[in-house]
Amino acid sequence: MLRARAFEQLDLDNIIEEIESLGREQASQIRSRLRRLLEHLLKLDASNDRGPRRGWRNSVREQRAQLLDRLEMSPSLRNKLPALHEAEWKRAVALAKDGLRKDEETAVDALRRYTIDQLLDENYFGERDATA
Numbered sequence: 001m002l003r004a005r006a007f008e009q010l011d012l013d014n015i016i017e018e019i020e021s022l023g024r025e026q027a028s029q030i031r032s033r034l035r036r037l038l039e040h041l042l043k044l045d046a047s048n049d050r051g052p053r054r055g056w057r058n059s060v061r062e063q064r065a066q067l068l069d070r071l072e073m074s075p076s077l078r079n080k081l082p083a084l085h086e087a088e089w090k091r092a093v094a095l096a097k098d099g100l101r102k103d104e105e106t107a108v109d110a111l112r113r114y115t116i117d118q119l120l121d122e123n124y125f126g127e128r129d130a131t132a
Helices: 014-045 052-074 075-097 103-109 116-120
Strands: none
Touching: 014 052, 014 075, 014 103, 014 116, 052 075, 052 116, 075 103, 075 116
């Protein structure tokens, strides 16, 4: 009906709900990717264990790529990144602490928040990650 420009036949309430639903789904996907990205950057910075670093780095690459893809598909969501970052920080900190030793959990608490630029930088893997 839209393509045919039969506007008088449109169910506007349903169209509005569908558009809002798509926006919520995209925001949810961005939140999820952002949370995992933050979690693994935090682990890279806090953990002294060399074993899981490759997996965390791979996860950072994948989550960042997915996040960038979604932002490319829905550029208006880029403006929401600071608020989403704020909302997901505490969750990511809690997830990052899971499985770490006590001293590493303390290190997670001491870390500064990553900037949006750092989160989207394909070459950024945390301050302490020396493996490239």
